[in-house]
Amino acid sequence: MSKRTLRQGGVVIASLALTLTACGGSSKSDNGASGSSGGGSSAGASGGAAAGKTVQGKSGPLDCSVFSSFGDIKGKTISVYTTIVAPEDKPQIDSYKPFEDCTGAKVNYEGNKDMESQLLVRIKGGNAPDIAYIPQPGLLQQAVKAAGSKADPAPQTVIDNVTKYFGKDWAGYGSVDGKLYAAPLGANVKSFVWYSPKMFKDHNYQVPTTWDQLMQLTAQIAKDDKNAKPWCAGFESGGATGWPGTDWVEELMLRTAGPETYDKWVKHEIPFNDPSVVKALDTAGAILKNPAYVNGGYGGVKTIATTAFQDGGQPILDGTCYMHQQASFYAANWPKGTKIGPDGDIFAFYEPSMDASSKPVEGAGEFVASFRNAPEVEAFRTYLSSPFWANEKAIISTGWVSANKGANIANFKNPIDALSVKTLQDPATVFRFDGSDAMPAAVGTGSFWKGMVNWITGASTKSVLDSIEASWPKS
Numbered sequence: 001m002s003k004r005t006l007r008q009g010g011v012v013i014a015s016l017a018l019t020l021t022a023c024g025g026s027s028k029s030d031n032g033a034s035g036s037s038g039g040g041s042s043a044g045a046s047g048g049a050a051a052g053k054t055v056q057g058k059s060g061p062l063d064c065s066v067f068s069s070f071g072d073i074k075g076k077t078i079s080v081y082t083t084i085v086a087p088e089d090k091p092q093i094d095s096y097k098p099f100e101d102c103t104g105a106k107v108n109y110e111g112n113k114d115m116e117s118q119l120l121v122r123i124k125g126g127n128a129p130d131i132a133y134i135p136q137p138g139l140l141q142q143a144v145k146a147a148g149s150k151a152d153p154a155p156q157t158v159i160d161n162v163t164k165y166f167g168k169d170w171a172g173y174g175s176v177d178g179k180l181y182a183a184p185l186g187a188n189v190k191s192f193v194w195y196s197p198k199m200f201k202d203h204n205y206q207v208p209t210t211w212d213q214l215m216q217l218t219a220q221i222a223k224d225d226k227n228a229k230p231w232c233a234g235f236e237s238g239g240a241t242g243w244p245g246t247d248w249v250e251e252l253m254l255r256t257a258g259p260e261t262y263d264k265w266v267k268h269e270i271p272f273n274d275p276s277v278v279k280a281l282d283t284a285g286a287i288l289k290n291p292a293y294v295n296g297g298y299g300g301v302k303t304i305a306t307t308a309f310q311d312g313g314q315p316i317l318d319g320t321c322y323m324h325q326q327a328s329f330y331a332a333n334w335p336k337g338t339k340i341g342p343d344g345d346i347f348a349f350y351e352p353s354m355d356a357s358s359k360p361v362e363g364a365g366e367f368v369a370s371f372r373n374a375p376e377v378e379a380f381r382t383y384l385s386s387p388f389w390a391n392e393k394a395i396i397s398t399g400w401v402s403a404n405k406g407a408n409i410a411n412f413k414n415p416i417d418a419l420s421v422k423t424l425q426d427p428a429t430v431f432r433f434d435g436s437d438a439m440p441a442a443v444g445t446g447s448f449w450k451g452m453v454n455w456i457t458g459a460s461t462k463s464v465l466d467s468i469e470a471s472w473p474k475s
Contacts, residue, residue, distance in 0.1 A: 057098040059391035059411065064102035067379050074104030076376035081119065081129035082366070085111035091400065095393040099383045105376045123147045128371035131380065133185055135366045136437040137173040138444065143369060144176045152370040154180040155378045161385040165406045169431045173438075174367045182367035183385035186393075187403040189420040190247055190327040190362040190434065192348035194313050199322060207349045209356050211255060215286070221322050222292045229296030231287055232321035233304045234312025235453060240445070244309050245452025246436040247362070248288065248325065252280035254360035255353050259430050266435045268472055272443070273465035281461045288456060296321025304456045316346060325351060327363075328420040332399050341415040348416055350423060361423060364434040365403065403431075440473050447471035
């Protein structure tokens with residue numbers, strides 16, 4: 001058995017360095033990872049349940065000796081608390097098997113849709129999980145501060161993996177006061193426009209590469225097809241109604257104002273009703289508030305407020321609308337049997353920027369935060385931050401994406417997942433996290449959501465933005 005610097009997975013310890021390597025002749029791509037074995041490793045790394053053992057993962061063999069630096073953790077348990085529930089929980093749990101087989105440690109998984117609201121309650125009640133998958137940078141900030149000394153910064157092994165395999169933007173979203181607390185887990189890409197490749201081909205429409213081209217295409221479709229509309233949309237989402245509208249604003253803020261102004265807006269370093277936000281919302285309104293352009297398959301502009309987000313893009317399949325802005329995860333909403341791909345029934349293209357020289361991308365994801373400093377917890381965090389785990393998870397999943405640059409795109413079988421990973425790994429991509437998820441809850445999931453519903457049902461841009469600005473917490 002030969003070892004090489006992390007291809008898919010294995011690990012070998014040399015002095016203080018910890019290097020993930022694959023064993024044997026895996027055919028997968030180079031997914032190497034390395035880092036020092038700093039914080040969390042137990043002395044006496046020569047022993048331990050993992051020493052001298054190899055297990056077979058889906059993406060290749062894993063040399064278990066990497067976990068020896070954490071000592072013998074056989075029989076130890078790690079609790080995980082997350083919003084990821086059935087059916088998405090199964091590939092999540094299954095992806096832990098190589099770690100459990102290597103170390104003899106057990107991961108106890110607890111999925112709860114209310115995790116986001118319950119996490120702080122549990123932390124304050126002294127019942128924090130070992131690990132929480134936190135989907136919002138704002139909640140991560142709150143959780144770390146609420147946990148105080150119980151919040152465990154990332155060990156050096158995780159820091160090294162994040163430094164090597166994730167962009168600085170992702171590391172920033174997992175940090176509190178400049179210190180990395182949480183490595184990224186999963187990701188999604190929001191900057192997509194869903195469409196029918198066949199409809200485009202039949203009309204000789206080309207996928208636009210600039211915003212002007214997108215608007216020209218919109219006008220052309222409205223002129224060519226009187227029985228359909230260029231766009232369809234839906235803002236209804238139960239208690240979260242309005243969030244799809246916030247994505248429109250965020251996408252246009254990135255494109256019309258640029259990432260730096262976007263950051264200031266999210267942090268409230270400029271007011272919510274700043275002229276740059278007015279421009280972004282009005283640019284969205286040029287589509288969403290134009291009755292000639294929406295709402296294909298449903299009716300007029302106001303139907304956007306009452307159309308469920310899950311149904312929003314469905315009229316593409318019956319030809320009553322041509323385009324629908326939604327994230328990569330919208331793939332799960334197409335009917336069973338729908339072929340997704342560049343030659344399929346449905347696919348997506350990158351929502352173009354103002355010009356082809358820039359590529360802002362909005363997205364989201366979860367982060368692995370820890371509230372117990374223990375060797376087995378740090379070993380598991382290291383595993384989750386590695387390319388080996390990202391590839392293991394990719395192979396057994398659909399509708400799942402990783403921002404880990406060591407993830408092999410070929411392992412993502414769903415074409416939209418592969419396109420998402422390709423987008424995230426594109427050197428030209430400038431990534432920004434979903435703005436409403438990063439804002440204070442009173443705004444991000446409160447007045448912003450509500451404001452978008454008021455806007456689409458008739459309120460003016462000024463009145464809506466003024467109202468949201470007034471709702472921003474004073475302290």
